[in-house]
Amino acid sequence: xxxxxxxxxxxxxxIVSALMLVGCxxxxxxxxADQVTVDIFQFKVEAKDALESAVAEYMKENPNVKINxxxxxxxxxxxxxxxxxxxxxxxxxxxxxxxxxxxKDWIEKLEDLSDQPWVDKAFNGTLEAVxxxxxxxxxxxxQEGYGFIYNKSIFEKAGIDADxxxxxxxxxxxxxxxxxxxxxxxLKAVISFPAKETWxxxxxxxxxxxxxxxxxxxxxxxxxxxxxxxxxxxxKLIDLQANYGYKPDGTKGSLNAVxxxxxxxxxxxxxxxxxxxxxxxxxxxxxGIDEExxxxxxxxxxxxxxxxxxxxPVGIPMYWAVxxxxxxxVKDAAKDFLNWLYTSEKGKQMIIHDFKFIxxxxxxxxxxxxxxxxxxxxxxxxxxxxxxxxxxxxxxPTGWGMDxxxxxxxxxxxxxxxxxxxxxxxxxxxxxxxx
Amino acid sequence: MxxxxxxxxxxxxxxxxxxxxVVIIPLLVGIYYSFTDWNGIRxxxxxxxxxxxxDIFKDExxxxxxxxxxxxxxxxxxxINIMGFSLALLVTRKLKISxxxxxxxxxxxLIGGLILGFxxxxxFTKGFATLGxxxxxxxxxxxxxxxxxxxxxxxxxxxxxxSGYLMVIYVAAIQNIPKELVxxxxxxxxxxxxxxxxxxxxxxxPAFTVSLFLTLSNSFKLYDQNLSxxxxxxxxxxxxxxxxxxxxxxxxxxxxxxxxKAVVFFLVIGVITIxxxxxxxxxxxxx
Numbered sequence: 001x002x003x004x005x006x007x008x009x010x011x012x013x014x015i016v017s018a019l020m021l022v023g024c025x026x027x028x029x030x031x032x033a034d035q036v037t038v039d040i041f042q043f044k045v046e047a048k049d050a051l052e053s054a055v056a057e058y059m060k061e062n063p064n065v066k067i068n069x070x071x072x073x074x075x076x077x078x079x080x081x082x083x084x085x086x087x088x089x090x091x092x093x094x095x096x097x098x099x100x101x102x103x104k105d106w107i108e109k110l111e112d113l114s115d116q117p118w119v120d121k122a123f124n125g126t127l128e129a130v131x132x133x134x135x136x137x138x139x140x141x142x143q144e145g146y147g148f149i150y151n152k153s154i155f156e157k158a159g160i161d162a163d164x165x166x167x168x169x170x171x172x173x174x175x176x177x178x179x180x181x182x183x184x185x186x187l188k189a190v191i192s193f194p195a196k197e198t199w200x201x202x203x204x205x206x207x208x209x210x211x212x213x214x215x216x217x218x219x220x221x222x223x224x225x226x227x228x229x230x231x232x233x234x235x236k237l238i239d240l241q242a243n244y245g246y247k248p249d250g251t252k253g254s255l256n257a258v259x260x261x262x263x264x265x266x267x268x269x270x271x272x273x274x275x276x277x278x279x280x281x282x283x284x285x286x287x288g289i290d291e292e293x294x295x296x297x298x299x300x301x302x303x304x305x306x307x308x309x310x311x312x313p314v315g316i317p318m319y320w321a322v323x324x325x326x327x328x329x330v331k332d333a334a335k336d337f338l339n340w341l342y343t344s345e346k347g348k349q350m351i352i353h354d355f356k357f358i359x360x361x362x363x364x365x366x367x368x369x370x371x372x373x374x375x376x377x378x379x380x381x382x383x384x385x386x387x388x389x390x391x392x393x394x395x396x397p398t399g400w401g402m403d404x405x406x407x408x409x410x411x412x413x414x415x416x417x418x419x420x421x422x423x424x425x426x427x428x429x430x431x432x433x434x435x
Numbered sequence: 436m437x438x439x440x441x442x443x444x445x446x447x448x449x450x451x452x453x454x455x456x457v458v459i460i461p462l463l464v465g466i467y468y469s470f471t472d473w474n475g476i477r478x479x480x481x482x483x484x485x486x487x488x489x490d491i492f493k494d495e496x497x498x499x500x501x502x503x504x505x506x507x508x509x510x511x512x513x514x515i516n517i518m519g520f521s522l523a524l525l526v527t528r529k530l531k532i533s534x535x536x537x538x539x540x541x542x543x544x545l546i547g548g549l550i551l552g553f554x555x556x557x558x559f560t561k562g563f564a565t566l567g568x569x570x571x572x573x574x575x576x577x578x579x580x581x582x583x584x585x586x587x588x589x590x591x592x593x594x595x596x597x598s599g600y601l602m603v604i605y606v607a608a609i610q611n612i613p614k615e616l617v618x619x620x621x622x623x624x625x626x627x628x629x630x631x632x633x634x635x636x637x638x639x640x641p642a643f644t645v646s647l648f649l650t651l652s653n654s655f656k657l658y659d660q661n662l663s664x665x666x667x668x669x670x671x672x673x674x675x676x677x678x679x680x681x682x683x684x685x686x687x688x689x690x691x692x693x694x695x696k697a698v699v700f701f702l703v704i705g706v707i708t709i710x711x712x713x714x715x716x717x718x719x720x721x722x
Contacts (some may be wrong), residue, residue, distance in 0.1 A: 079685060198668070248577045249577030256670075398686070399682070403686065403687075407668070408670065411669075
């Protein structure tokens with residue numbers, strides 16, 4: 001009797017645990033034979049809603065395709081999450097690639113997209129980063145640009161003509177003028193400089209120097225060493241922002257506590273500073289705080305003394321890629337969706353109005369296909385005047401820009417590292433990673 | 436005989452199965468990868484012997500993270516245990532609000548580490564700054580912008596979160612002390628401090644063993660609070676070992692090196708915590 005009871009107990013325990021395990025494995029529901037399921041695993045949090053409505057639209061037109069969208073935000077998190085997706089066997093069909101290093105790392109999983117119809121519509125210089133052995137592995141996501149965002153009404157009140165700022169000296173003069181009128185204009189400081197965000201300093205700002213040392217991202221990616229030719233110009237840009245930047249406790253070291261939300265949402269959007277270095281993606285954050293401020297902003301160039309002083313960096317932040325391990329039917333559906341999104345009439349409307357992207361392709365000439373926000377319009381203006389420089393930071397060694405250079409800039413601001421030492425460190429760490 | 440064996444495996448089996456699935460097998464696979472040059476993505480994996488292990492000792496970042504973690508562990512083990520024990524003494528006195536106090540002190544432990552980190556980040560960078568500006572106390576400004584404030588920020592955060600948890604352990608131990616002993620001492624003329632020192636301290640020794648073990652291993656392995664409070668910055672100066680390992684694996688794509696670091700880390704924690712348990716266990720007293 002006793003034995004039977006125990007056996008029963010054990011048996012039921014085993015069954016329960018077995019059921020639990022089975023339950024974990026059988027999530028996938030059965031599909032009709034001709035139904036194709038495409039899983040998208042994407043990174044751009046801001047585009048999540050727009051992408052989901054685009055997907056719904058596409059599924060209406062193509063009832064046999066089912067598309068699932070999953071979004072994981074932030075650069076590092078996405079890379080780690082994508083790796084675990086692949087490791088666990090739940091590989092997505094469409095994913096994002098960051099550029100040359102990603103393509104090199106992931107190449108055996110990527111589908112060749114060279115035969116796609118959008119390839120000849122892409123702007124010059126946008127596909128090099130995802131080309132390997134003559135094959136194209138990525139589709140540009142959008143164009144983005146960054147520079148010194150300035151508050152037009154504050155500039156007006158201070159009597160500064162922003163269009164005339166086309167050199168470092170002009171920028172410095174404007175900053176000094178603003179600094180002198182700080183109290184009158186109600187500013188806490190002239191600039192907000194987020195040294196905590198090493199991507200702002202170590203990637204974006206340093207890009208200004210390296211975009212003039214290397215002609216494009218491919219050259220940066222293949223460079224075994226750097227000269228850091230424009231280190232002095234780079235130092236000037238950092239010192240200007242540090243000297244006239246908002247410092248929480250008055251010391252330069254405390255700049256290391258200023259993060260993106262303090263920089264953009266608190267200081268800039270509340271008109272406590274007049275200038276800040278960010279890109280067109282910041283429009284949403286600013287508009288979320290104050291619509292009026294957001295309407296009245298524009299880009300000043302990032303002037304590199306001794307090289308381009310009137311330009312802003314414009315580039316492709318991310319690429320779409322297709323997983324080559326999927327069935328032909330899934331891959332075809334994935335490619336068709338991407339092509340539809342960027343080249344069909346409906347897709348174009350959504351890219352401009354819902355995604356609020358600056359299109360990376362030609363063929364967006366129509367009247368109602370103009371970008372709507374002032375920062376995007378400014379980027380197009382700079383592009384048309386040929387006042388741009390490339391994004392080469394995506395060709396930096398993995399992790400170098402943020403964790404080596406960006407971290408050293410923090411030490412420099414805190415006074416723990418001399419500028420010469422920073423330059424030396426940058427050269428050696430680059431060379432070490434490219435050995 | 437046979438029957439008890441069956442019962443033994445019936446009960447141990449399922450959890451052993453789950454344990455090996457999520458702990459033992461990954462550990463063995465991890466040890467295997469620590470001898471390879473895998474980058475986390477490629478399907479081709481090359482065996483490189485002990486190179487990874489030699490590399491990590493040349494890695495300044497790792498050594499620095501190790502030193503920082505050790506300092507942090509010492510500071511937080513001491514502060515958490517002192518606070519936890521004091522809170523336990525407070526709430527075991529016969530106060531009217533001691534039940535409410537217990538709930539309040541335990542509450543921080545119910546909030547996830549990541550969220551706590553963000554909450555305290557706000558307190559340190561915004562709350563402290565406002566207070567500092569109002570009162571003119573300069574040391575309240577610019578928190579988390581250097582290693583020192585980052586370090587103390589983490590110690591404060593962890594003490595705030597963990598001391599409530601340890602309080603519960605100590606409360607259980609203190610309540611297990613027979614009333615007669617304390618009363619007898621009281622009659623013999625021992626004052627509050629003498630009673631605490633000679634009766635309560637020795638009799639809660641088993642709880643000390645557990646609490647020291649928990650705080651020691653938790654502080655060493657800390658990741659989420661580190662990530663959300665300082666993110667390892669500025670200049671990687673507040674990066675702890677767990678974060679260093681994660682970054683090596685997922686930011687620098689060096690899975691092999693990261694696994695080697697993890698194996699070394701595992702051995703160090705193992706040695707430290709086991710010897711701690713051994714030493715404190717030896718000095719426990721039986722009633």
